[in-house]
Amino acid sequence: MLGDMESAYEIVRGIKERRFKAEEVMEKYLKIISEQESRINAFITLREKGCMSEARMIDAKIAKGERVGKLAGVPIAIKDNICTEGIKTTCASRMLEDYTSPYDATVIEKLKEEGAIIIGKTNMDEFAMGSSTENSAFKQTSNPWELRKVPGGSSGGSAAAVASGFTPLALGSDTGGSIRQPAAFCGVVGLKPTYGMVSRFGLIAFASSLDQVGPMAKNVKDCALALEILQGNDEKDSTSCNIKLTDKYSLESESIKKLRVGVPKQYFEGELDSEVKNAIMKSIKTLEKAGVKVEEVSLPINEEILSAYYIISSAEASSNLARFDGIRYGYRTSEYKNIEQLITNTRTEAFGKEVKRRILLGTYVLSAGYYDAFYNKAQKMRESIKAGYREIFSKYDLIISPVAPTVAFGKGEKVHSSVQMYLQDLYTISVNLAGLPALSMNCGFNKKNLPIGLQIIGSHFSEEKIFQLAYLLECELDLRKKVAL
């Protein structure tokens, strides 16, 4: 059992107070991985030797009384679309199977500065396109709560790694729900920060106006600790925001009882699974008992929003993925006579089905004759979504909603229908279109012991309020004793 070494916060405290060594922490985590990884398949690349020597370096610093960072000795798993110098970054694609980035993403630099130790790179849907991690070119990750189920996606490897106790912390990326939905399926906490809060430099782009890196953790406190380190302006990402951010999130506040929380009634109609609905309603009642003011609000949810998301994200993806031509880096075909064949054959051989489908879809909606009908209309839709949220946030502090329409579904269950798979994202995508922050957390289990997720959405830069409400709910529900493995 991990005991005091289960959470990042406790690990740092224990190491700094010399109750245990970073080396012992790392050994424990690597032992769990060696025992369980063959069942879960959370990692594309595991980094064993390097981790141990870095842990010993932390111990040496502590022995000498030198300063160590806010994440000293904490193992962290990184989604494989975030660049790590000297460790492969594959995006779970044949295209980047042998790619080793020459530099670290800004988030990686920040984590290293604070003493976090990268334990490995996690499995994902190829180029983050998918909701089940079944689109990985390399392996299929299992949900640690029920191995025949998917872990969600696209950050499925990161979510499964945290839930399995392979690491207390992980990084994911969220373009339409890719942190929140796997966090819900695996019963962990995942945050998609406000657009611009965390640098995207070194995150391999899927849809640049929607992508955001965020933390995944066992609990709210660790998630907040990780965001304190990840956030902030970066001159290498001109969409990152240059505003003063708190360097310490306070999770408890008397003002929490003054918070006004809106619950959009439309989110609880239609396709929502009844057990998911009941668990969220129960959580809302728990919050009300704790003194939080909750009211029903109106916020449309419809397939037009889903269409707008898939038009915009695929359009951006088709443009972003044009860089993969087999010339400067990445896979290169051996079958070519001229440059046209080199590029076309490289892309045809190295991209998977879903990636090709989205590139084609994006190319279609941007092509002459369809641009106005699709892309322009989708951008207008995006404005209307933002306006809807603006109105709600003029009266309410936060919104509570489901994360996904169901709990984790079976492997292979939805792979034959793109539209069915895309419907998984119905409750999460509007947050990305509006650039808002949202947290996904466990709020209960269904009869088959599969975790149920709850989403808390806030206005831009309201992460602290989100953490406070999530922390209150986490304490009230006290579900953390349950473990996946």
Added chain:
Amino acid sequence: MNITKTEVLHICKLAKLKLSEEELCRTTAELEEIIQHMKCIEKFSFEEKEITKANVKTALSDGKIICQKENITQIDVKTQVLRKDEVKPFSDYEKLFRNTRDMKDGYIRVPKIIE
């Protein structure tokens, strides 16, 4: 609006992808299903208020260009910062080209482009 195989072939050419005959049939059907769904957006009526183009004001402050956008920004606060457009060399030549497949004399080798 039905998407035809000819259209899919044209899009493939633009996207630099090739499909086998079987893949072409399957992809055409899949795209048709997705696009049918997406067409719902056409019916959606928006209040026809003009979306104002980004009103970009720039000012120099501490050597940084601060760019203020209105209306169509992701974030409704004046937070966007553009860095100076300066060249910063990436000096580690070896690392930079470590992932390149075919090089000769410091250049990336590709097939002949102009016959």
